[in-house]
Amino acid sequence: MTPSSDDGRARTRPAVLDDVAELAGVSAMTVSRALNAPDRVRPETRARVMAAVNKLGYRPNPAARQLVTGRSGVLGVVSFDTTLYGPASTLYAIEQAARQNDYVVNIASLGALNRRSIGEGVERLRAQSVDGIVIVAPHESAADGLRHLSPGLPVVAVDAGEDIPVPVVMVDQRGGAVRATRHLLSLGHETVWHLSGPPNWIDARGRVEGWRSVLEAEGRPVPEAAAGDWSAYSGYRLGKRLAGDPSVTAVFVANDQMTLGVLRALREAGRRVPEDVSVVGFDDVPEAAYFWPPLTTVRQNFGEVGRHAFRLLLDRIQGTEQEGPRIVEPELVVRESSGPAPH
Amino acid sequence: MTPSSDDGRARTRPAVLDDVAELAGVSAMTVSRALNAPDRVRPETRARVMAAVNKLGYRPNPAARQLVTGRSGVLGVVSFDTTLYGPASTLYAIEQAARQNDYVVNIASLGALNRRSIGEGVERLRAQSVDGIVIVAPHESAADGLRHLSPGLPVVAVDAGEDIPVPVVMVDQRGGAVRATRHLLSLGHETVWHLSGPPNWIDARGRVEGWRSVLEAEGRPVPEAAAGDWSAYSGYRLGKRLAGDPSVTAVFVANDQMTLGVLRALREAGRRVPEDVSVVGFDDVPEAAYFWPPLTTVRQNFGEVGRHAFRLLLDRIQGTEQEGPRIVEPELVVRESSGPAPH
DNA sequence: GCTCTGATTGTTAGCGCTATCAGCTGGGGC
DNA sequence: GCCCCAGCTGATAGCGCTAACAATCAGAGC
Numbered sequence: 001m002t003p004s005s006d007d008g009r010a011r012t013r014p015a016v017l018d019d020v021a022e023l024a025g026v027s028a029m030t031v032s033r034a035l036n037a038p039d040r041v042r043p044e045t046r047a048r049v050m051a052a053v054n055k056l057g058y059r060p061n062p063a064a065r066q067l068v069t070g071r072s073g074v075l076g077v078v079s080f081d082t083t084l085y086g087p088a089s090t091l092y093a094i095e096q097a098a099r100q101n102d103y104v105v106n107i108a109s110l111g112a113l114n115r116r117s118i119g120e121g122v123e124r125l126r127a128q129s130v131d132g133i134v135i136v137a138p139h140e141s142a143a144d145g146l147r148h149l150s151p152g153l154p155v156v157a158v159d160a161g162e163d164i165p166v167p168v169v170m171v172d173q174r175g176g177a178v179r180a181t182r183h184l185l186s187l188g189h190e191t192v193w194h195l196s197g198p199p200n201w202i203d204a205r206g207r208v209e210g211w212r213s214v215l216e217a218e219g220r221p222v223p224e225a226a227a228g229d230w231s232a233y234s235g236y237r238l239g240k241r242l243a244g245d246p247s248v249t250a251v252f253v254a255n256d257q258m259t260l261g262v263l264r265a266l267r268e269a270g271r272r273v274p275e276d277v278s279v280v281g282f283d284d285v286p287e288a289a290y291f292w293p294p295l296t297t298v299r300q301n302f303g304e305v306g307r308h309a310f311r312l313l314l315d316r317i318q319g320t321e322q323e324g325p326r327i328v329e330p331e332l333v334v335r336e337s338s339g340p341a342p343h
Numbered sequence: 344m345t346p347s348s349d350d351g352r353a354r355t356r357p358a359v360l361d362d363v364a365e366l367a368g369v370s371a372m373t374v375s376r377a378l379n380a381p382d383r384v385r386p387e388t389r390a391r392v393m394a395a396v397n398k399l400g401y402r403p404n405p406a407a408r409q410l411v412t413g414r415s416g417v418l419g420v421v422s423f424d425t426t427l428y429g430p431a432s433t434l435y436a437i438e439q440a441a442r443q444n445d446y447v448v449n450i451a452s453l454g455a456l457n458r459r460s461i462g463e464g465v466e467r468l469r470a471q472s473v474d475g476i477v478i479v480a481p482h483e484s485a486a487d488g489l490r491h492l493s494p495g496l497p498v499v500a501v502d503a504g505e506d507i508p509v510p511v512v513m514v515d516q517r518g519g520a521v522r523a524t525r526h527l528l529s530l531g532h533e534t535v536w537h538l539s540g541p542p543n544w545i546d547a548r549g550r551v552e553g554w555r556s557v558l559e560a561e562g563r564p565v566p567e568a569a570a571g572d573w574s575a576y577s578g579y580r581l582g583k584r585l586a587g588d589p590s591v592t593a594v595f596v597a598n599d600q601m602t603l604g605v606l607r608a609l610r611e612a613g614r615r616v617p618e619d620v621s622v623v624g625f626d627d628v629p630e631a632a633y634f635w636p637p638l639t640t641v642r643q644n645f646g647e648v649g650r651h652a653f654r655l656l657l658d659r660i661q662g663t664e665q666e667g668p669r670i671v672e673p674e675l676v677v678r679e680s681s682g683p684a685p686h
Numbered sequence: 687g688c689t690c691t692g693a694t695t696g697t698t699a700g701c702g703c704t705a706t707c708a709g710c711t712g713g714g715g716c
Numbered sequence: 717g718c719c720c721c722a723g724c725t726g727a728t729a730g731c732g733c734t735a736a737c738a739a740t741c742a743g744a745g746c
Contacts, residue, residue: 064702073471082431085426106448150400152357290604410701
């Protein structure tokens, strides 16, 4: 199992293929085959080789292997701020999927989101000879950056909108927003206000579109949407403005963090949730069920997104261009922050 | 800047060192030097080489370089659940620091925390020939796993407790808990209850110790601490029990997520915060200021932790064994969830 | 003029592995 | 008996790069 230490001599350098070959009494090539294509070696020989491998604690040198095969077994993930729940969860899912397929994951977090930084992230990974890249950056600059990619490396994107020269896995933001808005209308609210995410974020846009489309289809007044920056602080600030307007009875907020701020603003203004105002968030972060009141929100299945993205990338790397699912449907989770419209 | 495409011929294979050498009219070695040790090449020659590099869009092959130098420029980070705020922030900081020093980061997230999984994570990274590893796993099993590491690879740990055969960067959990507890006592509370994290987590233990030590030093009654699992749900469940006991006027909770659950439990029981019960959390997640009421909590500077860990690892890789700071002091952030004891 | 020195460049070899083809064996078909 | 083929193993070469040493050259010193 572990390198033997029972032979008295101190270990000088790590074992290489030739050491194993010598110990097993075969050629280096046979060792290589025993490891990489076991069926092409007689079982008995294979057993001898494996014994030698274990005895010496041999580990293949990936650099040498890559040099000759051209593949590294490493995937790159370019992402913005992996501290946020969404990107972190997606990254996590990609990493899990990658591990199960014997890939490791190399990350390039971006300090800022713009076309240049995306390009830099990709270049940094490419310089490491990754076999493929997943770009998690649901921002319009990402779309922009993706159009200027140097070719020759499999790339897939997550939540990058349409009109992109690479395959994209996305959550149906629009659909999620539609569900949230319909839910509020179905509770008797005359219309629904919206606090959006930053307008240059792809998913923020999708949510605005979904929300607006429902109101328009139903012939409801469409209040102006104010944009936050995803933070609880921005939700609080915008929420204070909304709280002062007694005609506001239903608010759909772009994410759960902002919603937390909105809830506080409403409370400070003495408006009860859901009796006076119904609130619906987006994401379903693990804490959403413990907000006060427990938050009705739209759950994004980031795990599924990550797994699809990995699968799509793997297909491109292997040239097996089967079309996997690329749209993940979010799900409305009704809790207590939404209720019947006050009369 | 970009590979030239003005030469008419279609690009067949990526340029290698010899291609650059030929175009520049020098030997391969000179190109290598121009790239890696610019002062050892005449400026004029260097300029010719760089021109050829740009013209061909040449990128060094890291596998080939690694094969001969023995260094990969890759660091590994082993971490448990990078979805959580703490690990995610630490990872992020490590990655940023690594980037600034021309390292890239490979991640190995663990699905479970036990001795075997830690070993597997390390092995997986080691199999990729990383130059060093940071282990972010503040769990007793990590400590255990660290004692069984195969040697020969620089490793540092984050929050791994004492008694570990590798250098450790840690947040002074004890100190943070002491500050939180003293703060509550200073507000006139007779004693402080504690809801802890899982007992086999190193930092959960440190917080318990700090809390207990203050109560003992002050001769206050030491209530039994109940253990949660870091989740808001567990905080809610444990909080309900505390909420039923009217003698409870001050609670120190092991992290902010659990605190969110506690706040909800108290509210449901009709106990006001901070008028009836003061609550202090730990971590200062970005949302803590928007809890209701805004949360008094202990801020951990994960960024600093990550940077120190990287620096420490780099020192070990380079053999420059200067002692950097290894303890990061957390800071009490007083907001509105703590107040004077009721009489 | 001649040697010596330092700056610059080139040559050789090899890092550890696998692709490719060659060699060897034994058994089946004729 | 002979050939052929499949099954297994080995020899050789080379992936792209850099460490180590060798070679070259101009100018300094005598």
